[in-house]
Amino acid sequence: MTTLQRQEPSPNPSRPVRAGKSRLHVGRWRRVREFGIESALFLAAFSAVLITTGIVLLLLIESSRFFYRRMEYIILPPPAVQADAVKAEELAGRIETALTEGSGAIHAQIEVIVRTLDAGPDGTARREIAVHVPKEAREGTERVLAAEAEAQSLIMDHDRTRVRPNISEFLFTTRWAPEFRDPRYGVLPLVSGTITITLVALLVALPVGTTAAIYLSEYANHRVREAMKPILELLSAVPTVVYGYFALTFVTPLLQHFIPGLPGFNMLGAGLVMGVMIIPYVSSLSEDAMQAVPMSLREGSFAMGATRMQTSLRVVVPASFSGITAAYILGISRAIGETMVVAIAAGLQREFTFDPTRESATITSYIVQVAGGDLPHGSTEYQAIFAAGLMLFLMTLAFNILGAYLRKKYRQAY
Amino acid sequence: MTNENLKALIARRKTLDWVFATVGVLSVLVGLATLSALMVKLAMDARHRAFVPRGTVALAKGPLSPDDQAWEMRKLSGDALRVLLTDDKLRSTLLDVGQMIDIPRLKREAQAGTLQKLIEENRWGEVLRADNVRQLISEKRTGRLVNPDRFVPESRVRELQEDPRTGELLDLEAIGTMSPGDGLKVMFNRLNLVANAKVPEGAGRSILQRWIADGDFENNLPRILNQRRIGSLIAEDRLGSFVERELVLARQRPKELNTAFFTTLRSSASPETAGILTAWVGSLCVIAVCMLAAVPVGVAAGIYLEEYAPKNRLTGLIEINIANLAGVPSIIYGLMALGLFVYLLHLGRSILTAGLTLGLLALPIVIMATREAIRAIPQNIREASYACGSTKWQTVRYHVLPYSSGGILTGSIIALSRAIGETAPILTIALVFVTNTPASSFGEYLSLKWLWSDFTALPLVMFNWTSQPEAEFRYNAALAGLVLIVMTLSLNATAIYLRYRLRKSIKW
Numbered sequence: 001m002t003t004l005q006r007q008e009p010s011p012n013p014s015r016p017v018r019a020g021k022s023r024l025h026v027g028r029w030r031r032v033r034e035f036g037i038e039s040a041l042f043l044a045a046f047s048a049v050l051i052t053t054g055i056v057l058l059l060l061i062e063s064s065r066f067f068y069r070r071m072e073y074i075i076l077p078p079p080a081v082q083a084d085a086v087k088a089e090e091l092a093g094r095i096e097t098a099l100t101e102g103s104g105a106i107h108a109q110i111e112v113i114v115r116t117l118d119a120g121p122d123g124t125a126r127r128e129i130a131v132h133v134p135k136e137a138r139e140g141t142e143r144v145l146a147a148e149a150e151a152q153s154l155i156m157d158h159d160r161t162r163v164r165p166n167i168s169e170f171l172f173t174t175r176w177a178p179e180f181r182d183p184r185y186g187v188l189p190l191v192s193g194t195i196t197i198t199l200v201a202l203l204v205a206l207p208v209g210t211t212a213a214i215y216l217s218e219y220a221n222h223r224v225r226e227a228m229k230p231i232l233e234l235l236s237a238v239p240t241v242v243y244g245y246f247a248l249t250f251v252t253p254l255l256q257h258f259i260p261g262l263p264g265f266n267m268l269g270a271g272l273v274m275g276v277m278i279i280p281y282v283s284s285l286s287e288d289a290m291q292a293v294p295m296s297l298r299e300g301s302f303a304m305g306a307t308r309m310q311t312s313l314r315v316v317v318p319a320s321f322s323g324i325t326a327a328y329i330l331g332i333s334r335a336i337g338e339t340m341v342v343a344i345a346a347g348l349q350r351e352f353t354f355d356p357t358r359e360s361a362t363i364t365s366y367i368v369q370v371a372g373g374d375l376p377h378g379s380t381e382y383q384a385i386f387a388a389g390l391m392l393f394l395m396t397l398a399f400n401i402l403g404a405y406l407r408k409k410y411r412q413a414y
Numbered sequence: 415m416t417n418e419n420l421k422a423l424i425a426r427r428k429t430l431d432w433v434f435a436t437v438g439v440l441s442v443l444v445g446l447a448t449l450s451a452l453m454v455k456l457a458m459d460a461r462h463r464a465f466v467p468r469g470t471v472a473l474a475k476g477p478l479s480p481d482d483q484a485w486e487m488r489k490l491s492g493d494a495l496r497v498l499l500t501d502d503k504l505r506s507t508l509l510d511v512g513q514m515i516d517i518p519r520l521k522r523e524a525q526a527g528t529l530q531k532l533i534e535e536n537r538w539g540e541v542l543r544a545d546n547v548r549q550l551i552s553e554k555r556t557g558r559l560v561n562p563d564r565f566v567p568e569s570r571v572r573e574l575q576e577d578p579r580t581g582e583l584l585d586l587e588a589i590g591t592m593s594p595g596d597g598l599k600v601m602f603n604r605l606n607l608v609a610n611a612k613v614p615e616g617a618g619r620s621i622l623q624r625w626i627a628d629g630d631f632e633n634n635l636p637r638i639l640n641q642r643r644i645g646s647l648i649a650e651d652r653l654g655s656f657v658e659r660e661l662v663l664a665r666q667r668p669k670e671l672n673t674a675f676f677t678t679l680r681s682s683a684s685p686e687t688a689g690i691l692t693a694w695v696g697s698l699c700v701i702a703v704c705m706l707a708a709v710p711v712g713v714a715a716g717i718y719l720e721e722y723a724p725k726n727r728l729t730g731l732i733e734i735n736i737a738n739l740a741g742v743p744s745i746i747y748g749l750m751a752l753g754l755f756v757y758l759l760h761l762g763r764s765i766l767t768a769g770l771t772l773g774l775l776a777l778p779i780v781i782m783a784t785r786e787a788i789r790a791i792p793q794n795i796r797e798a799s800y801a802c803g804s805t806k807w808q809t810v811r812y813h814v815l816p817y818s819s820g821g822i823l824t825g826s827i828i829a830l831s832r833a834i835g836e837t838a839p840i841l842t843i844a845l846v847f848v849t850n851t852p853a854s855s856f857g858e859y860l861s862l863k864w865l866w867s868d869f870t871a872l873p874l875v876m877f878n879w880t881s882q883p884e885a886e887f888r889y890n891a892a893l894a895g896l897v898l899i900v901m902t903l904s905l906n907a908t909a910i911y912l913r914y915r916l917r918k919s920i921k922w
Binding site: 026030034037038041042046047049051054058062209215220231232234241246248249273279330337338343344364367389392396397400 | 718723738743745747774805806835838877881899
């Protein structure tokens with residue numbers, strides 16, 4: 001405990017003690033320690049800001065690399081060179097010199113990078129060389145590279161020759177096919193999948209969740225409420241892979257029973273299960289908001305002769321509108337960002353469709369599908385998932401901001 | 415409004431009210447119904463893998479011996495076997511199953527529905543193991559193909575073997591020059607004749623017949639199948655019904671609890687012998703790292719925000735960020751793990767990376783729980799502590815934290831249960847087939863080398879198994895999912911119970 005250093009007693013006890021001298025004296029080391037502890041705690045709290053910044057920066061950087069308008073050629077050196085970092089660098093340098101002289105592009109615009117892949121099956125390192133040139137220098141580059149490949153017995157990986165996309169192609173075209181020889185980078189199919197599944201989920205979750213919340217807060221007595229709330233919380237405690245399994249093995253066959261011709265992977269089943277998954281988020285937040293409405297409002301309504309339904313729909317719900325909006329927005333964010341249910345049950349086809357009985361990939365299931373494979377760092381596929389992730393992050397952020405704005409606008413202080 | 419109109423209006427309103435209440439109850443029940451349907455479906459699928467025929471656990475522990483291959487025969491799907499045995503061509507040549515027939519191939523063909531085609535095209539020889547057949551022929555062990563040491567008395571065997579006509583009928587040399595399929599076919603047709611011609615009438619019920627009649631299969635089945643008595647069975651035309659009964663018994667065979675699921679290291683081989691030991695241990699290691707990362711930082715941040723933070727823009731910024739992080743989709747954490755931990759910091763696809771990623775995911779939850787717990791402590795306690803001359807940290811450390819530790823613990827457990835079930839963040843950084851536990855002995859755990867090893871986790875293997883096209887893996891996924899749900903729900907229940915107990919014991 002502190003050694004309480006008492007103030008020097010004033011010589012004349014009858015003289016009042018001056019204000020300002022009655023501070024607690026704390027030893028120097030303790031002050032240093034206190035400052036140190038407070039700084040440490042502050043850093044811990046500030047880490048949240050650092051994490052968010054880190055995420056945003058990473059997404060932005062990789063996406064900007066994705067959008068840089070260039071041709072990309074991939075060259076595989078012979079295995080002896082692949083295993084040796086020094087030789088690989090030398091080779092890269094030679095290629096760069098050759099390109100500077102022969103391809104028609106300025107030296108500053110040419111980029112030759114040695115990329116290390118994951119080790120091969122026998123443990124030796126594998127490297128590939130990526131060449132980036134502006135689109136205009138395409139023919140010259142291809143000529144030079146062909147000559148170099150002949151001379152040094154390199155292999156050009158033609159399947160991975162790419163034109164990097166630009167933003168308008170990314171945002172507005174409707175084919176997403178980065179792995180093909182003629183790659184297409186329109187993100188709209190993924191976005192349409194996300195939107196369709198979200199809509200189906202919301203169609204289930206919003207009505208059911210709000211009605212459940214109204215029932216629990218307005219109609220149910222205390223015992224029923226205490227019994228029902230844990231059950232709804234249990235719904236949110238189930239891991240999402242299990243929901244995905246459920247959607248694939250139970251819901252989809254059930255739906256196929258009612259809708260003949262439904263494919264095995266479809267957005268309807270995934271959307272329904274996701275809706276059920278979101279119900280707890282919507283209902284618990286709405287219910288908290290409704291509980292916060294003061295009883296006087298309800299009593300006034302009852303005094304006017306309204307039934308419980310009229311009271312809840314016309315008095316309580318509008319009064320708690322900001323909380324309910326917050327709940328809805330949370331549900332939407334969760335639905336947009338959900339990964340496992342869609343990855344398992346909604347399939348991996350990329351079509352621009354809003355028909356829930358079809359199979360479609362969403363942004364999240366695309367990221368899962370691609371990231372599960374072999375992704376060399378810096379390749380177009382690698383950067384494509386970051387671009388898709390940025391899209392997702394922006395969508396979620398937009399909804400969060402919208403939610404905060406709506407909440408502030410409709411907030412009622414009681 | 416007249417009285418009657420009013421009454422009607424009120425009645426209508428009351429009905430509507432009642433209807434609305436019912437709709438509300440139904441909404442809540444929707445959640446309950448889905449949850450129960452989910453659990454029931456999981457349990458029903460999992461029982462196929464949880465309760466397996468006796469002997470499968472032993473099977474899962476090691477490679478298949480030739481005796482075990484007879485077990486494999488029993489695990490063939492009933493339809494495949496029925497096709498095999500009721501078809502005259504095949505039945506007449508069925509012999510020593512364990513050695514002759516390529517069981518996995520047969521199973522594949524049967525399940526793919528191409529077995530019938532193979533038979534019709536007379537290519538059923540392709541499901542035979544050619545070299546085994548050739549070896550048997552060359553070792554002149556074909557005499558044992560009608561081994562009658564139980565059915566036909568020993569003397570009879572000698573008679574058969576010494577009968578020159580047997581040798582002539584068998585003509586082993588000629589058979590040896592044919593393709594194994596044809597040779598076998600010819601051989602058996604001829605042996606059939608021999609067996610048919612030679613088994614004496616009224617020789618008394620053979621032991622096999624007795625066994626069949628008594629239904630005493632359990633103990634005698636291995637012996638029955640390993641002894642190459644099929645010729646006699648064919649001769650007695652009992653083969654079809656024999657195997658039918660055997661199959662029925664196999665389905666009714668006493669089941670045992672599939673402990674191999676939890677103890678075997680294989681997770682990606684055949685569905686029946688796959689297990690979750692690596693995933694289980696991997697999950698535990700990852701969660702340990704996650705908690706070690708999230709709880710200290712989260713509690714510290716919560717303490718700062720509640721006790722120390724002034725009401726300025728910086729604090730507002732921090733709070734906004736925490737609220738934002740709580741809402742970020744978990745796959746974004748996975749992307750961040752990929753870009754930052756794996757490539758930028760060169761931590762590789764290891765347990766450390768996965769633990770840190772999940773720790774980031776759990777951080778906002780821990781922070782919010784800490785703040786709730788600290789907020790619940792009345793101001794008097796702090797003021798009393800300050801009045802005694804404590805500094806801020808002393809107040810926090812000796813007065814605030816002890817009272818809020820219950821809430822913090824509860825929040826950490828809830829964060830833990832959430833982190834266990836998360837797949838998306840670690841999917842991006844996981845390798846697909848990992849079959850070793852991070853460290854093989856306890857000593858290795860102490861040296862912390864396991865932090866850098868490859869990992870797999872329980873939700874990951876469940877995802878992998880669910881995505882397999884083979885339907886058998888779904889049972890594995892169901893059992894893994896059941897384990898996952900039980901873990902998550904019990905953790906949640908623990909947290910709720912702790913919260914209840916602590917709330918009761920603290921009286922302000």
